[in-house]
Amino acid sequence: MDKKIKQFADMMRQLVSDVQGAPYPGEEFEVDLYKIWxxxxxxxxxxxxxxxxxxxxxxxxxxxxxxxxxxx
Numbered sequence: 591m592d593k594k595i596k597q598f599a600d601m602m603r604q605l606v607s608d609v610q611g612a613p614y615p616g617e618e619f620e621v622d623l624y625k626i627w628x629x630x631x632x633x634x635x636x637x638x639x640x641x642x643x644x645x646x647x648x649x650x651x652x653x654x655x656x657x658x659x660x661x662x
Contacts, residue, residue: 602638605635
């Protein structure tokens with residue numbers, strides 16, 4: 591498997607794992623715990639987007655078109 595694709599797959603697995611581990615807002619919901627989780631997931635998501643932009647530029651153009659359609 592191409593090294594960049596393997597690296598991206600690893601990053602996506604980590605991001606999905608982070609999202610699945612989201613704290614559930616129940617009666618004993620801890621704001622600090624949620625804040626830590628949220629910052630962690632946001633950092634990993636940003637890393638994935640930066641990796642995509644850097645390594646898959648043709649897909650980036652198509653992605654931007656999709657995003658722009660959503661905000662029209």
